[in-house]
Amino acid sequence: MNTIELFNFYYFLYIGILICMTFVISLFLDNQSLRFKKGFILGLIIFNFVIHFLKIFIYPYTLIDHVWTKVTFENISAATILLFPYLYVSKNKTLKDYMIIIGLYAGLIPLIYPADAMSTMFNGTIHIGERPVFMLENIRFYTAHYILFLVAFLMLRYKIHIVSFKRALKIPLIFIGVLVLLFINELLITYFGGVPFEDLFDPNKRNPSMIFGIKDGYEEISVLLKVFVPKFMEITHPVYGFTFLVPVIWLMIPLYIYGSMIIILFYVIIDRKNLITWIKKLLCYEKTGHISPL
Known part of the structure; x- marks a missing residue:
């Protein structure tokens, strides 16, 4: 086939x-x-x-x-x-x-x-x-x-x-808001019987956009993301025994680091002018201790 x-x-x-x-x-x-x-x-x-x-x-x-x-x-x-x-x-x-x-x-x-x-x-x-x-x-x-x-x-x-790069810092917050929406959605469809209760939080079941952790078999991604995830965010399910990560919250640090890199790359291509202005303001702050708002 x-x-x-x-x-x-x-x-x-x-x-x-x-x-x-x-x-x-x-x-x-x-x-x-x-x-x-x-x-x-x-x-x-x-x-x-x-x-x-x-x-x-x-x-x-x-x-x-x-x-x-x-x-x-x-x-x-x-x-x-x-x-x-x-x-x-x-x-x-x-x-x-x-x-x-x-x-x-x-x-x-x-x-x-x-x-x-x-x-x-x-x-x-x-x-x-x-x-x-x-x-x-x-x-x-x-x-x-x-x-x-x-x-x-x-x-x-x-x-x-x-x-405009002037709005760049707000983009990750919107993305996190969407991840929270996915989590709420998963809670609701589980509550209404659309998903077995034992599948909720299991990274190897539905796990929309990795909000519960990383599925088995994705070792390369796991290495890139988990290096920024504190150990205390790993939780063992008290009933079903599988390990998952604190929903959505575990993604915030990796998302901030990798997401910022991706967003900056986007604006380097699309809005280089405002990005350069922002960098100049940061350099000005290094010298004077004052930075004007974007």
Whole structure:
């Protein structure tokens, strides 16, 4: 059976198709009015929102007893898809900055490392075997994440929103807020019977966006993250015996360190002018002990 594997032919085939689509869409939009471009982007957001709910009718979602749990805020990608309509129409510039940054990263990272499309497991506990290359769920997976990237890319390309480093320090706080939302979502769907109570807090079960720790088999990621996690944040479940990390809180230090690096890299590319101004103000503070606000 032909499957997607890291760096095999089909891995690059999907990426190649998406690159070509980006080129064609950009070519089409270049000569359109700003109003049309904004409407086109809104159409992409709504389309992604709709297929997020329609996915429950395709395999392997049909294997899940409480399939409604799959259309909730169950991970960063799902939360991003659900929040994008609100973020797009929002007048808040910081939220728009977050929208573009999270769209680029939540869109690109799964395309570069398509863990779900390569996995033989589904929903943390269901073994479905190898996934055919053009399995409908794989196509949905690539489409959903590509649209997240494309929306952010087009907003930048056509200056639908101008990002600014002046708002950079607020972005990690919004991201932490979204992680808290994922945790609350997990508590609620467990309370309403959507997830077995014994799976709550287990890093090797649902564990949306690693809020409960790192799954077995991800040693490389574990090394990078756990070096910044104090030992007291490791907890052994008093009933089921598995070890997990303090939900969300354990991610704050790694998120601040790695997240800041990623955000600064983004602004180096997109808003170098304000970043240089900020650095100059820091250097001024070193000399005078006073720094003016950003």
